[in-house]
Amino acid sequence: MDELNALTAAMAQEGIRRLLVISGSPAWSLAQAMSLRETLPGDWLAVSPQAMPGAHCLPGALVTLLGREFHHAIFDARRGFDVAAFAALGGTLRAGSWLVLLVPPLVDWPGLPDDDSMRWSDTPEPIATPHFVQHFCRVIYQHPQTLVWQQGQPLRIPVFSPGPAWHPATGEPDAEQSQVLSQLMPLSEGIAVLTAGRGRGKSALAGMLIRQCSTTAIVTAPAKAATDVLAAFAGDKFQFIAPDALLASDNTADWLIVDEAAAIPGPLLHKLTARFKRVLLCTTVQGYEGTGRGFLLKFCARFHDLRIFTLEQPLRWARDCPLEQVISAALLFHDETFTIRPQGRLQLTAVAQSAWQRQPSLPAALYQLLSGAHYRTSPLDLRRMMDAPGQHFFAAQSDTVPAGALWLVEEGGLHAALSQAVWAGFRRPRGNLVAQSLAAHGGSRFAATLHARRITRIAVHPLRQREGIGHQLVERACLAAKACDYLSVSFGYTPELWRFWQRCGFILVRIGTHREASSGCYTAMAIRPFSERGQAMAAHEHQRLRRDLPWLLSWIEETLSLSPCNDAMLNEDDWWELAGFAFAHRPLLACIGSLNRLLLQVTLALPALRGRLSQQSESTLCAGLGLSGRKALLTRLRQETASALASVDPVRADLLRQQVTKLQFF
Ligand SMILES: CC(=O)SCCNC(=O)CCNC(=O)[C@H](O)C(C)(C)COP(=O)(O)OP(=O)(O)OC[C@H]1O[C@@H](n2cnc3c(N)ncnc32)[C@H](O)[C@@H]1OP(=O)(O)O
Numbered sequence: 001m002d003e004l005n006a007l008t009a010a011m012a013q014e015g016i017r018r019l020l021v022i023s024g025s026p027a028w029s030l031a032q033a034m035s036l037r038e039t040l041p042g043d044w045l046a047v048s049p050q051a052m053p054g055a056h057c058l059p060g061a062l063v064t065l066l067g068r069e070f071h072h073a074i075f076d077a078r079r080g081f082d083v084a085a086f087a088a089l090g091g092t093l094r095a096g097s098w099l100v101l102l103v104p105p106l107v108d109w110p111g112l113p114d115d116d117s118m119r120w121s122d123t124p125e126p127i128a129t130p131h132f133v134q135h136f137c138r139v140i141y142q143h144p145q146t147l148v149w150q151q152g153q154p155l156r157i158p159v160f161s162p163g164p165a166w167h168p169a170t171g172e173p174d175a176e177q178s179q180v181l182s183q184l185m186p187l188s189e190g191i192a193v194l195t196a197g198r199g200r201g202k203s204a205l206a207g208m209l210i211r212q213c214s215t216t217a218i219v220t221a222p223a224k225a226a227t228d229v230l231a232a233f234a235g236d237k238f239q240f241i242a243p244d245a246l247l248a249s250d251n252t253a254d255w256l257i258v259d260e261a262a263a264i265p266g267p268l269l270h271k272l273t274a275r276f277k278r279v280l281l282c283t284t285v286q287g288y289e290g291t292g293r294g295f296l297l298k299f300c301a302r303f304h305d306l307r308i309f310t311l312e313q314p315l316r317w318a319r320d321c322p323l324e325q326v327i328s329a330a331l332l333f334h335d336e337t338f339t340i341r342p343q344g345r346l347q348l349t350a351v352a353q354s355a356w357q358r359q360p361s362l363p364a365a366l367y368q369l370l371s372g373a374h375y376r377t378s379p380l381d382l383r384r385m386m387d388a389p390g391q392h393f394f395a396a397q398s399d400t401v402p403a404g405a406l407w408l409v410e411e412g413g414l415h416a417a418l419s420q421a422v423w424a425g426f427r428r429p430r431g432n433l434v435a436q437s438l439a440a441h442g443g444s445r446f447a448a449t450l451h452a453r454r455i456t457r458i459a460v461h462p463l464r465q466r467e468g469i470g471h472q473l474v475e476r477a478c479l480a481a482k483a484c485d486y487l488s489v490s491f492g493y494t495p496e497l498w499r500f501w502q503r504c505g506f507i508l509v510r511i512g513t514h515r516e517a518s519s520g521c522y523t524a525m526a527i528r529p530f531s532e533r534g535q536a537m538a539a540h541e542h543q544r545l546r547r548d549l550p551w552l553l554s555w556i557e558e559t560l561s562l563s564p565c566n567d568a569m570l571n572e573d574d575w576w577e578l579a580g581f582a583f584a585h586r587p588l589l590a591c592i593g594s595l596n597r598l599l600l601q602v603t604l605a606l607p608a609l610r611g612r613l614s615q616q617s618e619s620t621l622c623a624g625l626g627l628s629g630r631k632a633l634l635t636r637l638r639q640e641t642a643s644a645l646a647s648v649d650p651v652r653a654d655l656l657r658q659q660v661t662k663l664q665f666f
């Protein structure tokens with residue numbers, strides 16, 4: 001322990017942090033971690049799915065601690081490894097800290113189920129994650145600055161050659177911060193974005209801006225607790241208002257400063273930024289879910305005169321910190337920067353998941369291309385890509401880096417009874433995004449029984465786009481999926497992206513009615529059918545979309561290149577769908593078309609239904625009708641639909657009620 005204390009003191013002087021992996025039985029590993037906590041002074045934080053003595057946080061709650069700082073931490077991965085939380089924790093640790101990681105015995109680990117897989121594998125039970133575990137172990141052994149302490153062996157502390165002394169920042173802006181401040185201070189209007197890795201001094205810089213400017217500023221962020229650093233640097237002028245409260249208020253100031261901006265839903269952020277003349281958005285660019293990369297690619301892409309700033313130099317710790325390096329290598333944080341043009345003849349190849357064992361550099365390059373080019377890719381995807389069942393990959397390989405990557409996941413094949421229960425809204429099992437949505441929001445009760453592959457990600461290197469590579473990758477995937485009923489895709493609708501999918505032979509079958517928080521776009525779903533059943537479903541769903549379009553368009557602010565079909569009569573599909581809404585749990589917005597057609601047939605007052613379909617807000621309707629809330633309103637909407645159906649044809653309505661309610665029992 002003396003050696004460990006001496007090493008910890010040296011780490012503080014050098015400004016670095018290290019990873020210590022403790023591997024063994026659950027009880028033994030925990031006992032060692034607890035004794036370390038007794039030995040090394042610090043404000044230890046333990047991150048674990050189970051309660052732990054001292055300061056404790058659940059892995060899922062760690063995002064609320066972004067921007068906070070700790071001295072030493074324990075991350076409990078004995079039963080499951082939430083790698084994004086692990087990385088987030090690494091970013092909060094001050095110079096001279098240990099990140100103590102608890103894992104199962106290394107020999108057993110690849111074969112043990114990982115509880116975290118329930119978040120990404122779409123399996124009913126946790127699965128083993130051998131590819132990730134082997135990759136992680138490879139990385140820790142390639143980083144000799146990482147210590148591994150295995151049960152049955154002593155903790156060996158190597159003699160590291162001393163590094164240079166660290167000179168922490170003084171409190172005054174450092175060279176990079178001064179540079180950015182000198183450009184921000186004179187700004188009279190516009191939106192500035194400050195992106196950087198963890199601990200680069202973004203929040204401190206925002207605080208300095210507030211203190212140094214003669215103007216007023218309001219700070220907002222997902223959690224006030226995460227603004228400690230900003231507040232310390234801003235001094236007396238720090239004024240925090242939570243995002244929702246700010247939107248609801250008339251408060252204004254010369255500057256709006258948004259810390260951890262990427263963690264605020266896009267539409268809300270958009271409304272907030274529109275209210276202020278000068279805006280500074282700060283965000284981290286490492287692959288936690290919904291962070292900087294996606295933020296730049298999607299949210300910021302809509303502002304033309306955006307000023308983008310970045311900070312390279314870490315300030316919470318020294319350059320080349322071993323902990324930062326090992327986390328970055330384990331989670332492939334070094335995105336493709338797209339500076340090298342993929343050269344030479346391209347080869348389209350299928351890449352199996354087992355490539356992570358045989359030739360890990362290839363799937364790693366595909367992941368880096370996807371996360372660099374695609375706003376949604378996160379460490380969760382890395383784990384899914386490595387170990388979830390039913391994944392398929394294609395690469396457009398060049399002589400240098402990959403020029404394109406395509407990732408598909410198997411979907412559908414649900415039992416007929418389950419598909420009908422999904423259609424009725426009684427069931428929503430994991431996974432099968434498009435297959436289930438075609439049943440739950442579409443018009444076919446048996447939609448989820450078809451076998452499909454969904455394109456979950458596609459990206460082409462920016463220096464090779466519009467050369468037909470994306471199209472070729474899709475064709476290659478089609479060839480490999482010919483035995484399926486159809487290929488599907490779900491994407492944030494933009495006219496450009498839809499044009500691409502259209503050119504690849506996809507048929508639009510659904511458009512969502514809410515903008516996605518991450519992209520600010522409506523979700524669209526499209527399919528390319530192969531089999532007869534697939535073709536029949538594509539035609540049916542496309543026609544349904546065109547029939548519903550006249551009403552759907554009033555719910556979405558987007559122009560679609562799709563011609564509406566004017567048909568106001570109630571058909572067989574409508575009757576089923578209305579019964580599914582009235583007597584089961586189908587959502588209102590999945591039935592907009594049929595409900596509107598129903599209203600055209602009846603003269604009953606139906607105040608809730610008519611009000612909601614003419615887009616009166618739920619709260620206004622509840623107040624007007626004396627209802628206690630959304631749930632009561634939905635019940636009323638279903639009752640009014642049932643009475644409308646009965647007024648048109650009571651016998652048919654009753655027969656359908658019996659058929660639909662039976663769908664919950666199978
Ligand atoms: C499920 C998902 O992954 S959805 C998200 C898709 N991925 C992304 O948005 C990541 C960033 N974008 C990309 O990587 C690429 O732009 C892709 C994958 C969308 C398209 O790849 P590319 O190789 O550039 O497309 P490709 O050259 O094959 O285009 C085929 C046709 O689609 C259409 N198209 C492609 N991109 C565009 C565009 N930006 N604007 C308008 N039309 C387009 C064109 O009609 C094009 O044919 P043309 O060039 O002869 O006119």
Ligand SMILES: Nc1ncnc2c1ncn2[C@@H]1O[C@H](COP(=O)(O)OP(=O)(O)OP(=O)(O)O)[C@@H](O)[C@H]1O
Nearest residue numbers: 067169170171172198199200201202203204229315
């Ligand atoms: N100029 C400075 N002088 C002294 N300390 C500084 C300076 N700039 C930043 N720091 C300190 O460095 C640490 C990291 O800074 P800060 O929290 O602003 O980084 P960040 O990029 O916002 O980090 P995160 O991504 O984790 O939120 C903090 O402890 C902060 O107090």
